[in-house]
Amino acid sequence: xxxxxxxxxxxxxxxxxxxxxxxxxxxxxxxxxxxxxxxxxxxxxxxxxxxxxxxxxxxxxxxxxxxxxxxxxxxxxxxxxxxxxxxxxxxxxxxxxxxxxxxxxxxxxxxxxxxxxxxxxxxxxxxxxxxxxxxxxxxxxxxxxxxxxxxxxxxxxxxxxxxxxxxxxxxxxxxxxxxxxxxxxxxxxxxxxxxxxxxxxxxxxxxxxxxxxxxxxxxxxxxxxxxxxxxxxxxxxxxxxxxxxxxxxxxxxxxxxxxxxxxxxxxxxxxxxxxxxxxxxxxxxxxxxxxxxxxxxxxxxxxxxxxxxxxxxxxxxxxxxxxxxxxxxxxxxxxxxxxxxxxxxxxxxxxxxxxxxxxxxxxxxxxxxxxxxxxxxxxxxxx
Amino acid sequence: xxxxxxxxxxxxxxxxxxxxxxxxxxxxxxxxxxxxxxxxxxxxxxxxxxxxxxxxxxxxxxxxxxxxxxxxxxxxxxxxxxxxxxxxxxxxxxxxxxxxxxxxxxxxxxxxxxxxxxxxxxxxxxxxxxxxxxxxxxxxxxxxxxxxxxxxxxxxxxxxxxxxxxxxxxxxxxxxxxxxxxxxxxxxxxxxxxxxxxxxxxxxxxxxxxxxxxxxxxxxxxxxxxxxxxxxxxxxxxxxxxxxxxxxxxxxxxxxxxxxxxxx
Numbered sequence: 159x160x161x162x163x164x165x166x167x168x169x170x171x172x173x174x175x176x177x178x179x180x181x182x183x184x185x186x187x188x189x190x191x192x193x194x195x196x197x198x199x200x201x202x203x204x205x206x207x208x209x210x211x212x213x214x215x216x217x218x219x220x221x222x223x224x225x226x227x228x229x230x231x232x233x234x235x236x237x238x239x240x241x242x243x244x245x246x247x248x249x250x251x252x253x254x255x256x257x258x259x260x261x262x263x264x265x266x267x268x269x270x271x272x273x274x275x276x277x278x279x280x281x282x283x284x285x286x287x288x289x290x291x292x293x294x295x296x297x298x299x300x301x302x303x304x305x306x307x308x309x310x311x312x313x314x315x316x317x318x319x320x321x322x323x324x325x326x327x328x329x330x331x332x333x334x335x336x337x338x339x340x341x342x343x344x345x346x347x348x349x350x351x352x353x354x355x356x357x358x359x360x361x362x363x364x365x366x367x368x369x370x371x372x373x374x375x376x377x378x379x380x381x382x383x384x385x386x387x388x389x390x391x392x393x394x395x396x397x398x399x400x401x402x403x404x405x406x407x408x409x410x411x412x413x414x415x416x417x418x419x420x421x422x423x424x425x426x427x428x429x430x431x432x433x434x435x436x437x438x439x440x441x442x443x444x445x446x447x448x449x450x451x452x453x454x455x456x457x458x459x460x461x462x463x464x465x466x467x468x469x470x471x472x473x474x475x476x477x478x479x480x481x482x483x484x485x486x487x488x489x490x491x492x493x494x495x496x497x498x499x500x501x502x503x504x505x506x507x508x509x510x511x512x513x514x515x516x517x518x519x520x521x522x523x524x525x526x527x528x529x530x531x532x533x534x535x536x537x538x539x540x541x
Numbered sequence: 542x543x544x545x546x547x548x549x550x551x552x553x554x555x556x557x558x559x560x561x562x563x564x565x566x567x568x569x570x571x572x573x574x575x576x577x578x579x580x581x582x583x584x585x586x587x588x589x590x591x592x593x594x595x596x597x598x599x600x601x602x603x604x605x606x607x608x609x610x611x612x613x614x615x616x617x618x619x620x621x622x623x624x625x626x627x628x629x630x631x632x633x634x635x636x637x638x639x640x641x642x643x644x645x646x647x648x649x650x651x652x653x654x655x656x657x658x659x660x661x662x663x664x665x666x667x668x669x670x671x672x673x674x675x676x677x678x679x680x681x682x683x684x685x686x687x688x689x690x691x692x693x694x695x696x697x698x699x700x701x702x703x704x705x706x707x708x709x710x711x712x713x714x715x716x717x718x719x720x721x722x723x724x725x726x727x728x729x730x731x732x733x734x735x736x737x738x739x740x741x742x743x744x745x746x747x748x749x750x751x752x753x754x755x756x757x758x759x760x761x762x763x764x765x766x767x768x769x770x771x772x773x774x775x776x777x778x779x780x781x782x783x784x785x786x787x788x789x790x791x792x793x794x795x796x797x798x799x800x801x802x803x804x805x
Contacts, residue, residue: 222734
């Protein structure tokens with residue numbers, strides 16, 4: 159086993175950390191307050207090739223490995239979870255999913271432009287009445303000549319209101335359950351495709367979250383992603399990519415919480431010494447350290463499996479479950495270190511705390527992760 | 542245009558650097574190394590010159606094998622080639638021996654139009670290597686450059702602004718020349734992923750004393766007339782005296798304290 163980062167992983171880490179520090183950190187609090195989508199940052203990330211880190215060179219990426227991909231999510235997550243979320247959706251849910259399931263034409267058409275940030279993507283699986291139970295989705299796609307006509311609503315879609323393309327899941331056969339679902343690549347400018355931005359979220363306020371409303375959206379058959387009826391498999395594999403960067407983003411966010419709390423604890427003096435010197439504060443720091451390091455190792459282990467091309471659904475769920483719960487524990491303790499100041503917007507810990515919360519909910523709740531892990535281990539599915 | 546940028550690896554400016562009082566050197570073990578911050582501006586300026594006037598940028602460093610990390614970072618920032626000068630014979634070099642060794646490396650690269658150095662390194666703080674190197678290479682030099690106004694490639698001329706204490710001085714010199722740069726000159730770029738990939742794939746040649754030729758007595762310790770007699774960390778500043786109490790009493794005490802020290 160080798161626990162060292164390679165030279166290129168170290169260089170990517172340094173580069174993204176520098177970018178995050180110089181370009182994202184100064185505006186993160188204001189973007190959060192104004193619910194402002196960080197278009198400038200997204201543009202710069204595109205120019206630096208950050209979206210293309212894990213994309214193969216032949217499709218316009220940098221051809222770096224999956225651990226470098228996690229490191230990008232980690233370093234973005236350390237300063238701004240909204241930006242990390244944009245990255246996760248763009249790269250993991252959309253670009254990597256098209257790379258895995260798309261035909262050569264689709265890969266050539268979309269992946270280089272996603273890698274460069276020229277276009278943004280979103281991923282439409284969840285619906286107002288269909289979350290964990292994805293198979294119960296109500297969106298339909300009806301064959302009509304060379305096209306399909308899609309109708310339905312998609313809910314809580316990150317990048318939904320700003321995306322150029324959407325991976326949309328809809329039922330092509332209502333009676334076939336999971337085997338009746340098909341994935342499509344939909345141009346969001348297609349007539350009948352509209353969006354409604356969702357506001358007043360608890361966190362991720364500067365990332366765009368929208369409802370997608372598809373009314374008689376005509377999509378050519380050549381835009382089917384994978385094969386008709388294989389959409390559920392496409393969705394599940396996309397979540398294997400997505401959950402990986404969510405877990406990595408949680409490690410980064412937890413590190414951000416820790417770093418902020420450490421700085422404060424060394425400066426804040428009570429009872430005649432920095433509070434970092436008090437035993438009950440030290441206990442919280444030790445707990446946070448153990449949590450963060452364990453989470454990081456789980457994430458990198460998944461990266462190792464992905465690099466080797468080994469199926470990793472179970473291991474991704476283990477990492478996502480642990481890291482998403484972990485970051486909430488760490489954010490709680492880090493805020494506790496700040497005392498009353500943590501409750502105000504004066505320090506970034508308040509934003510970190512709010513941003514931590516989503517992670518146990520999206521891309522599969524913690525409960526769903528547990529059911530996947532246990533069903534794999536026990537051989538009996540609970541759903 | 543053939544551009545050479547000289548860089549040095551130094552302890553991170555965020556690290557707490559400790560001195561070895563017996564050896565008279567910095568303790569580098571366990572301290573993160575970075576590119577000398579002023580040299581980052583030199584790299585950036587070299588890459589910008591290439592982008593404006595064409596040509597290629599070679600970065601060169603004298604140092605231990607791990608200085609390759611600094612050279613790779615320079616490649617990621619857009620330099621085309623890198624050379625490391627590394628040999629046990631170079632150990633213990635002062636600024637004289639360093640500029641000698643670098644000059645041999647730059648001669649070996651050959652046909653250089655412009656050499657760019659940071660104004661000084663953040664560890665030694667001498668600002669001697671750039672000018673020393675110009676002398677060895679018999680190049681015109683413009684130090685403390687805050688802006689390159691123009692390079693006239695046809696007439697082989699450079700016009701640059703120097704940051705001096707009283708303001709800005711505009712100087713022209715014929716090429717080839719050496720300049721040292723200050724941080725006002727540009728904003729070093731963040732590398733992109735493609736240049737990082739290119740950098741990680743680059744082979745960096747290592748030239749030792751034999752490759753450079755030159756006189757063994759001018760390298761390293763033997764070639765260094767400077768002796769560090771003593772190196773030490775100044776004692777931390779002690780906290781001042783705080784006079785407490787009501788303003789009227791406190792002011793009286795303050796006056797007394799200042800008078801008793803013959804300050805008032």
